[in-house]
Amino acid sequence: MKNQREEELVKLVEQAIEHLRERGSRVKARLRQIAYSGPPHDLLGKVQNAIEQAQALGTSLSHRSISEQIGIALGTLRGDPQVRAIIQRAQNERRQQRENELVNRVKYTIAQLVLRGEKASLDKVGQIVGSNYISLYRRPHIRELFRSLL
Secondary structure, eight states: OHHHHHHHHHHHHHHHHHHHHHHHHHHHHHHHHHHHTOSOTTHHHHHHHHHHHHHHHTOOOOHHHHHHHHTOOHHHHHHOHHHHHHHHHHHHHHHHHHHHHHHHHHHHHHHHHHHTTOOOOHHHHHHHHTOOHHHHHTOHHHHHHHHHHO
């Protein structure tokens, strides 16, 4: 009787395990189906609008900030090659814009120092524009400006 009870329990456990495996497979299949269905059809438009708004406000262009702004999962944004390309292009443009602004501030500062008869050193210019010596020196355009003063 004890052996019969044990066999019944073993069968129940095996059935439960099989049931869980089947459910797990169905869940995995559904998750794959969702993943392959791709992002919402208007995702590119939403991302572009979010980028334009961030550019106008001067706020972050990170995947995370755009994800939060439009209410789309971060993984969805990072998983779409077109979205990644749009965001990367906007980030590169912003980086270049900031670089150009810094070069212009450095040029202006150098000109002001020269007009006052002062020596325009990387350290002094860095203090005025709010950037350290190393940061300025690492930028080839700015390094060339100082070489041209010599």
